[in-house]
Amino acid sequence: MILQKSWPILSTQPLTELLFSSSWQPIAGNFGFFPFIMGTVWVTGLAMLIAVPVSLLTAVYLSEYAHIHIRSVIQPVIDLLAGIPSVVYGLFGLLLIVPLIKNSIAPVFGIATSGYCVLAGGLILAIMVFPILISISYEVLRTVPVEMREASLGLGATRWETVKHVVIKKAFPGIVAAIILGFSRAFGETMAVLMVVGNVARVPESVFDPAYPIPALIANNYGEMMSIPLYDSALMFAALLLLIIIVAFNLAAKYVLVRLSVVT
Amino acid sequence: MDRRLCEEHIFRGLMYFSVAIVLCSLLAVFAIVVIKGASALDIAMVTQTPQGGYYLGKEGGILNAIIGSVYLSVGAILLATSISLPAAWYLQQFGRASRIAHAIRTLLDIASGIPSLLYGAFIFLIMIMFQARASLLWGIITVGIFIAPLLTRAFDEVMQMVPEKLKEASYSLGATRWETVFRVMTRQAFPGLITAVLVSFGRAIGDAASVLFTAGYTDSIPTSLSDPVATLPLAIFFQLATPFPQVQERAYASGIILLIIVLIISIGSRYLSKRIARYSIK
Numbered sequence: 001m002i003l004q005k006s007w008p009i010l011s012t013q014p015l016t017e018l019l020f021s022s023s024w025q026p027i028a029g030n031f032g033f034f035p036f037i038m039g040t041v042w043v044t045g046l047a048m049l050i051a052v053p054v055s056l057l058t059a060v061y062l063s064e065y066a067h068i069h070i071r072s073v074i075q076p077v078i079d080l081l082a083g084i085p086s087v088v089y090g091l092f093g094l095l096l097i098v099p100l101i102k103n104s105i106a107p108v109f110g111i112a113t114s115g116y117c118v119l120a121g122g123l124i125l126a127i128m129v130f131p132i133l134i135s136i137s138y139e140v141l142r143t144v145p146v147e148m149r150e151a152s153l154g155l156g157a158t159r160w161e162t163v164k165h166v167v168i169k170k171a172f173p174g175i176v177a178a179i180i181l182g183f184s185r186a187f188g189e190t191m192a193v194l195m196v197v198g199n200v201a202r203v204p205e206s207v208f209d210p211a212y213p214i215p216a217l218i219a220n221n222y223g224e225m226m227s228i229p230l231y232d233s234a235l236m237f238a239a240l241l242l243l244i245i246i247v248a249f250n251l252a253a254k255y256v257l258v259r260l261s262v263v264t
Numbered sequence: 265m266d267r268r269l270c271e272e273h274i275f276r277g278l279m280y281f282s283v284a285i286v287l288c289s290l291l292a293v294f295a296i297v298v299i300k301g302a303s304a305l306d307i308a309m310v311t312q313t314p315q316g317g318y319y320l321g322k323e324g325g326i327l328n329a330i331i332g333s334v335y336l337s338v339g340a341i342l343l344a345t346s347i348s349l350p351a352a353w354y355l356q357q358f359g360r361a362s363r364i365a366h367a368i369r370t371l372l373d374i375a376s377g378i379p380s381l382l383y384g385a386f387i388f389l390i391m392i393m394f395q396a397r398a399s400l401l402w403g404i405i406t407v408g409i410f411i412a413p414l415l416t417r418a419f420d421e422v423m424q425m426v427p428e429k430l431k432e433a434s435y436s437l438g439a440t441r442w443e444t445v446f447r448v449m450t451r452q453a454f455p456g457l458i459t460a461v462l463v464s465f466g467r468a469i470g471d472a473a474s475v476l477f478t479a480g481y482t483d484s485i486p487t488s489l490s491d492p493v494a495t496l497p498l499a500i501f502f503q504l505a506t507p508f509p510q511v512q513e514r515a516y517a518s519g520i521i522l523l524i525i526v527l528i529i530s531i532g533s534r535y536l537s538k539r540i541a542r543y544s545i546k
Contacts, residue, residue: 057275057282065279074283076534081290083463083530084523085470087497091519092293094504095300127289134286160272181377188379191472191497195504215381219476239385243378250377254370 036238039118039211043193044186046122047129051186052179054126055133062134063141064149064163082131090195093124098196118211121197125186133182140174141167177256184249188242194219214238297523301516326518329499331485333525336403336475336493337468341461343408344415349457351412352419353445369420375413380474383410388477401489403479410474411464418463422456423449455537462533466526472497496522 062071097120144167152162168175194216218238358365387406396402426449434444450457472495479493486493496518503515 054282054285057279058286061279061283065276074287077287077290080527080530081286081293083466083470083526084293085472085497085526087470087472087500088297088519088523089293091500091504091516092296095516096292096296127293130286130289158268158272160275161268163275184377188377188381191501195501215379215473218385219381219473236385236389239382243382246377246379247374250374251370254373 036212036214036217037241039197040187040213040215042118042211043121043125043197043213044183046118047125047186048179048183050122050126051129051133051182055130055182056137056175058130059134059137059141060163060167062138064159064167078131078134081127082135086128086189086192087195089124089128090192092127093120093192093196097123116196116210118197118209121193121211121213124192124196125189128189128192129182129186132185133178136178136181137171137175140171140178143174144170173256173259177253180249180253180256184246184253187249188215188246191219214242218242294523297516297519301513301518301520303513305517305520326494326496326499326503326514326521328485329494329496329518330521332400332479332493333469333496335400335486336407336479336495337465339400339404340407340411340468341465343404344412344464345461347408347412348415348419351416352423353450355416355420356423356445356449357441369417372413372417372420376417380410380471381476384474384477387474391478397490398478398492399490400479400486400493403475403493403495404489406474406478407468407471410471411468414467415460415464418460419453419457422453422460425456426452455541458540459533459537462529462536466529469529470497470522470526472501496525 062074066074098116101117101120148166148170149162152166153159157165193213197211197213197216218235355365355368384406387402387409391398391402430448430452431444434448439447475495475498479495479498500515500518500522503511503518506512
């Protein structure tokens, strides 16, 4: 259905132009999605850059090092983190992260910014994908047999060497799947990012530039899409892009996880 | 010092640091929203609907959004449960290695991965086809459809945890498949089912993107299914969008209210499922 609605725009302009042109002037009939695609890529990429190492280290700590009491305290907290509505994360971003970037972080690099930028969106998204990344990679790490760890430790390896050479190596495909799932979650997240990222239809050049991710584009313009010709079709095309990417990612992650038989 | 030991210490330190980041970010989210919002939070916020000029900083509260969110989420949960429970029962009919069940589960997992915004966009297209206006009913349908896959998978997982022996015992007493699924498995899995429903309720009440186009927004409490309805996340969003600091502070206060509701649901579901679990066969 979404494909059918996006057909008019696909038939008027070649696909490559839609994807890579950076002029977005709906009234003139120019629909270049490049700024939005790049906005999404920047924000999501930055979020993953922050979230992946932190979440993996936390998961390793929980599964390999932490005492059972500590684990039973931290896990409910992570569940809570997962349950907080995205609007509240957005509020948090507006209240803390945006001013922080404007007043403290950007001046260090000698850049003037409003604070509404890729970095703010990336930080918020990173916090939002922590729970899913941590809980899935924790589950994956748990599937590594205890005997393998014992063998490694028995050979005189330190704990970290065991983690590095045995546990992570064995759990690698599952960790990749966890990252993909986290990535697709971050990709589709709408409200929190929309609130802090600035929404300017330009290709961002640094983390302090504002961006305009695809979900924000749809959310902001959906209400008035009937007024301009081809606009609805263009937005539907954006939705289609989002849908295809997310379904593809989820399928890939699911495939890897099933191979590992973490999920049934 | 030994190089290996050194590496061990470095990475252990990094892990503590990561855990600290995760815990602090949660604390910070709570602390900031509560501190900023507490000053604007008063009784009028939760007992009144917006009066004239509310969005200019005058009298009123967000009762419309609170009630609206509750109506919407309860309706959506009822709708989703009435789809998901039979669907989960159906999935139980297949064996563990069944290909069809596997394919359905994969589809459901993918459906739960699709962002709520796209569900909203999809329902909006259907609304245009029916020439319908944004209303409580359409909001319920959107959120219901969006949480149904999540709920089905959760129900399914919980019912799969029921021991095989219990089913066999039921069959050996001459019970039919349906009797086994309904009388034995559903009852045994009941605490888990309740938890699944409450977790989805939390998702439903916190979601803004899906109802952005489908539920509309209004300053009054809806009296019928065809009225537009306000929701808490959108109330926060719109109050923030005004240029007046007093109104923005109310957005923070609304954030606290939303946070409290979600917390109550989350803690309540843990407590409730523990309580009911006493009646399950161990």
